[in-house]
Amino acid sequence: MMNAFAARFSFALLVPTTFLTVGLTAAAVRAQNELYNPxxxxxxxxxxxxxxxxxxxxxxxxxxxxxxxxxxxxxxxxxxxxxxxxxxxxxxxxxxxxxxxxxxxxxxxxxxxxxxxxxxxxxxxxxxxxxxxxxxxxxxxxxxxxxxxx
Missing domain, CATH: 2.60.120.380 (Jelly Rolls)
Known part of the structure; x- marks a missing residue:
């Protein structure tokens, strides 16, 4: 039972962390493009x-x-x-x-x-x-x- 809980808890943390990482990366790319645009x-x-x-x-x-x-x-x-x-x-x-x-x-x-x-x-x-x-x-x-x- 503890293994099932741990697996669900890990998955529950993984999904928001992944979206946060992707979102921050996309924001950094947008910021970089705004900083240098000949x-x-x-x-x-x-x-x-x-x-x-x-x-x-x-x-x-x-x-x-x-x-x-x-x-x-x-x-x-x-x-x-x-x-x-x-x-x-x-x-x-x-x-x-x-x-x-x-x-x-x-x-x-x-x-x-x-x-x-x-x-x-x-x-x-x-x-x-x-x-x-x-x-x-x-x-x-x-x-x-x-x-x-x-």
Whole structure:
């Protein structure tokens, strides 16, 4: 009789514990997806946005905002990041997070960024917009141009 009671008691504890575990796991997955969700670049390949302290902390006192873009092998791209509010840095990342290219200050002598890169593999890439150090944030314009060979 005690074995039957123990078996029922164990089953009675197992079912709620299983549902609790599944529920907590699902909540964690939803939370993780809400924490990092890069913004797709629109078809016109230009974004006007604002970098704020609600974006991704860089660990250097500043913040970053990520955008995704589909690029093809052989594409040559120019990524232009302009802001009158902060010293810009633009980074092109592969889908695995490795850095493909980065630019701090463009060739025009300003603190805007201009990055050129040739794409070797077709896939989804991340363009990271961030401020240099702790220079803050503010409005910016990000433009991606696919360059055509002559």
């Amino acid at each position: 913004i797709p670049i629109p078809e016109r390949n230009q974004v006007s946005d604002t970098l704020t302290d609600q974006d991704i902390p860089t660990g250097e006192g500043g913040f970053a905002r990520d955008y995704t873009i589909e690029l093809s092998a052989g594409d040559q791209v120019a990524i232009d990041l302009i802001s009158d509010s902060f010293d810009t840095i633009v980074t092109l990342l592969a889908s695995d997070g490795s850095t493909i290219a980065e630019n701090d200050d463009g060739p025009d002598g300003t603190t805007n960024s201009l990055l050129f890169s040739r794409i070797t593999e077709t896939g989804t890439y991340i363009i990271r917009v961030r401020a240099f150090g702790e220079t803050g944030g503010g409005p910016f314009t990000l433009k991606v141009t696919r360059l055509r060979p002559i």
